[in-house]
Amino acid sequence: MCRKGTRPIETYLSQWGTMIIRWETIFLGIGILVSCGLETYTYLYPIRTDTIKSDPVVGYYQFTHNADNDLDEFLGYEIFYKLYRTDSSEIFEDRDRLENAYIATESPITTRRFSRLRLKQSDSQVLDTPPLLKLSNVQRGTPWVFKFDFSPLLRTPQEAPVLIWYQSDGTTEVTRFTLLRVSRPEAKAEETFVPDQFLDNDPDVFSMKVQNIVQSKGKLAIVFAVAAFGRNLDTTPIYSNVIFLNRSSSTNDVLTIDLGQ
DSSP states (O other): OHHHHHHHHHHHHHHHHHHHHHHHHHHHHHHHHHHHOSOOSOOOOOOOGGGOEEETTTTEEEEEOOTTOOSTTEEEEEEEEEEEETTOTHHHHHHHHHHTSOOSSOOHHHHHOOEEOEEEOTTSOEEOSSOSEEOOGGGTTSOOEEEEEOGGGGSSSOOOOEEEEEOTTSSSEEEEEEEEOOOOTTOSSOOOSOGGGOOTTSHHHHHTTOHHHHHTTOEEEEEEEEEEEEEOTTOOEEEOOOEESOOSSSGGGSEEEETTO
């Protein structure tokens, strides 16, 4: 009789031992998670929309560096542009889709047919490697102001638009760059945003489907968008969500270039 009763007791004790081992495993797993930290992704802050200023008539857009991006993974800003018909509803479709989505590993180039802006320094060196606007560790805490100035197109003869890097006061200039578009493979000079440099065989004119406007010397609408850029520990690129520099709900806030001038 006693022997019959020993088997259930052994089984009971065995079950308790298994439960104790399982709880020890759970607590060990929790300990590892706590010791390693629970953060599994890197978040980059976009530029703040309340720092954006613009005047498409005079021809300028500007934004301020978001000093919250003080982590090591943040490297600077990528700037994108796209050409449209002046009456295109796609302008606002692009803005809605890109601004409302967090893009961790992609850019508007692959998702909405944008092109990366390029810059030329005063020494003629072309900046083309991400990030376009590079901020060092010591520069990240300063609310720098970056201004796209298209007023040189109003001069005679027309000159290429520029990007000016200002101190936080918005008036003290640090440096300036010439704005460059995607160049044609056979081009001997860098394409800027001067009207007579838009050709129907330009890569961006072709991909953005505005050849008829270029051929007829009509008016092109141009939109600029900015994303914070960085790299994870495994060197994969990461982006903040994209912010457009035209903020109104109408095309009145979209820069227009008259190719007939």
